[in-house]
């Protein structure tokens with residue numbers, strides 16, 4: 001059994017939990033971060049010097065950075081539909097994971113933090129509007145990529161779906177204007193049919 005340190009309403013923890021559940025890996029998760037605290041103790045910082053969540057422990061291995069953890073789980077435990085057998089496939093999946101982290105996460109999180117975690121009177125709505133426009137422009141890139149594909153890698157789900165899959169739940173759960181995105185919407189509906197996605201991603205936004 002692996003150990004995951006991090007509260008379950010964190011998008012980065014959700015990536016890890018969803019992935020582990022798809023791969024059939026048992027997880028012992030501990031609530032760390034925000035209201036639970038525990039991520040600024042010397043003990044935690046020795047494991048993850050960023051003081052952020054998630055952190056994964058698997059035997060002797062301690063590792064942080066959610067995308068890296070997802071890739072580790074896939075390499076170590078991925079089998080069947082979830083195995084990525086070639087360097088090319090791993091790269092194709094990884095590019096969408098890192099695209100989310102480096103490109104979409106900032107504007108989407110700005111909108112999320114404003115609309116979900118900031119009292120209405122204190123929201124910077126000009127910044128929110130800009131964040132919504134940027135995020136929608138980025139979703140249109142995934143919209144084009146999903147043309148003729150059921151999942152990011154084609155017919156089968158993969159780790160390439162995980163960061164953007166966590167993000168699409170948040171995007172559709174928030175009261176934001178969205179252009180028609182038929183391919184993204186159909187892919188999101190496919191994700192919603194998966195029990196691990198329902199359990200680890202589809203929870204009230206807090």
Ligand SMILES: N[C@@H](CCC(=O)N[C@@H](CS)C(=O)NCC(=O)O)C(=O)O
Pocket residue numbers: 010011012013032033034039051052053054064065066067
């Ligand atoms: N790039 C890091 C970012 C980690 C991160 O920013 N985690 C947030 C939660 S999503 C965090 O630790 N926030 C502080 C807290 O929860 O106390 C990753 O992907 O793991």
